[in-house]
Amino acid sequence: VSPTPGTLSGREAVNRSPGNDRQMSFTRRVYHVVQRIPPGRIISYGGIAALLGTPRAARGVGQALCTLADEHGTPWWRVVNRNGEISTRCAHHGPLLQRMLLEAEGVQFDRNGRIDWKRFGWEPG
DNA sequence: AAGGTGACTGGCG
């Protein structure tokens, strides 16, 4: 994905100080990983944290996703909790929208509102 | 600089 992943929300832009250039901020790395998730696939917050080398930072991932500007194609909706459930509380990216976007990609929910990891889970590789 | 918050998780009853 080459279109300059540049534009971040105001807050994240502020975090991007010169000194931070070499080592990308956590938020920014979350952004990159999320962009690698293929359509119709999902990953958990903890999964992303693990890919970044900080398996305990799941909460930080959620934090980042709400902060991140997604007008550039960041598929934030492909991230769900460990149970395959939608758990967003973010005002701009509500649960209804997330479900709609996932279903539009072919992701199926069971009657409890859960997604089957075996069918739709993504593992980079 | 220290404390509070939260799109999380694993463990346990």
Next chain:
DNA sequence: TCGCCAGCCACCT
């Protein structure tokens, strides 16, 4: 399986 609890970690006052 389900709910609850206590860590955990990045961010924001």
